[in-house]
Amino acid sequence: MNIPKKTLNDGHRIxxxxxxxxxxxxxxxxxxxxxAIQDGYRLLDTSTNYDSEGIVGEAVRRSGVPRSAFTITSxxxxxxxxxxxxxxxxxxxxxxxxxxxxxxxxxxxxxxxxDHYVEAWRALITAQKLGLIRSIGVSNFEPEHLxxxxxxxxxxxxxxxxxxxxxxxxxxxxxxxxxxGIATEAWSPLGRGSKVLQDPTIQKLAAKYHKNVGQIVLRWxxxxxxxxxxxxxxxxxxxxxxxxxxxxxxGSELAAINALTQADGRIDNQDxxxxxxxx
Numbered sequence: 001m002n003i004p005k006k007t008l009n010d011g012h013r014i015x016x017x018x019x020x021x022x023x024x025x026x027x028x029x030x031x032x033x034x035x036a037i038q039d040g041y042r043l044l045d046t047s048t049n050y051d052s053e054g055i056v057g058e059a060v061r062r063s064g065v066p067r068s069a070f071t072i073t074s075x076x077x078x079x080x081x082x083x084x085x086x087x088x089x090x091x092x093x094x095x096x097x098x099x100x101x102x103x104x105x106x107x108x109x110x111x112x113x114x115d116h117y118v119e120a121w122r123a124l125i126t127a128q129k130l131g132l133i134r135s136i137g138v139s140n141f142e143p144e145h146l147x148x149x150x151x152x153x154x155x156x157x158x159x160x161x162x163x164x165x166x167x168x169x170x171x172x173x174x175x176x177x178x179x180x181g182i183a184t185e186a187w188s189p190l191g192r193g194s195k196v197l198q199d200p201t202i203q204k205l206a207a208k209y210h211k212n213v214g215q216i217v218l219r220w221x222x223x224x225x226x227x228x229x230x231x232x233x234x235x236x237x238x239x240x241x242x243x244x245x246x247x248x249x250x251g252s253e254l255a256a257i258n259a260l261t262q263a264d265g266r267i268d269n270q271d272x273x274x275x276x277x278x279x
Contacts, residue, residue: 001039001040001242003015003040003042003245004016004245006225006227008135008158008159009158009181009182009183010134010135010158012103014071014103014104014135014159014183015043015071015227016222016227016245017041017043017218017222017227017228017229017230017241017244018041018043018071018073018227018228018230019033019036019041019043019044019045019229019230019231019238020045020187020229020231021033021045021046021050021056021231022047022050022052022231023052023231024050024052024231024233025051025052025055026055028233029055029233030055030059030062032233033055033056033059034059034062034063035235036235037059037060037063037065039235039238040242041238041242042065042070042071043071043073043227043229044059044060044070044071045073045185045229046072046074046075046097047075047077047108048074048075048076048077048080048089048093049075049077049108049277053074053093053096053097054096054097056072056097057097057098057099058098060072060097060098061098067099070103071103072097072102072103072104073105073106074093074097074106075105075106075107075108075139076090076106076107076108076120076124077089077277078108078109078277080120081111081114081119081120082116082120083119083120083122083126084123086120086124087123087126087127090105090123090124090127090132090133091132094132101131101132101133101134102132102133102134103133103135104134104136104137104158104159105127105132105136105137106136106137106138106139106159107121107137107139108139108140108277109139109140110138110141110272111275111276111277112272112273113274113276117138117145117148117149118148118153121136121138121149121153121155122153124136125153125155135159136155136157136158137157137158137159137160137161137183138157138160139160139161139162139187140272140275141157141162142173142272142273143173145272146160146176146180146182147180150180156180156181156182158182158183159182159183159185160173160183160184160185161185161186161187161229162184162185162186162187163266163267163270164184164186164187164189164226164228165186165188165189165190165196165217166199166202166220166257166260166261167191167195167260167261167262167265168191168261168266169258169260169261171258174224174225174226183227184225184226185226185227186221186228186229187229188231189218189221189226189229189230190214190218191217192267196260197214197217198213199260201257201259201260202216202217202257205249205256205257211243211244211247212240214230214237214240214241215241215243215244216257217257218230218241218244219244219247219249220257223249223254224254
């Protein structure tokens, strides 16, 4: 399958859709990731805190697909934001996955109350210089966090992975990321089982384009320039989620979905300025 790619500010390119692996674990998880690879997924997104790094690495090895064909992402947990801890955590994650480098590595949360994210960012910069990471980025960062990284280190993140779905459209953050030349990825792009998939607006569009509601929402992301990272353990859903590159939503249809946003639309109210990451 020929999935379009997005060019990052460092010149590297990533597929315009990825596979999330939150709560994908064990032998069953290996089979699920392996099936996704066989269907065409090449952007695989994991994290130390997901406890899925090992199974993703094993699926990659079993797939028979060349390592160079993948964009493999992992994320630094908050308990390792100190410089030396971060460098050791990156190396440990690589060993756990059986890899020599990450294509993309992110700081999972800024945790501004702890105020060590700049120190963590310096560690990612060092790891990149050492060849352990190709592209470095962040997740759940607000504009003030992004600017502080750039101002204090001279290095702007390539990616900001944030919560985006029709109930929390993040128009402000998309504009802020774009203004800084940062690509936006979306975690929980389908709203993690929220009521959005029952919305009549999206159901009408699904009927019009002969797609399912999930495909409409994923296409909405693509048409906004966002790289969605849907997580699904259902093999049919995994395959369907890739079938979104043969149509395009109209401007009025994008606006109609944007209008579904809600002031309290965040999943679990995870405000990056307040959220204390699980250790």
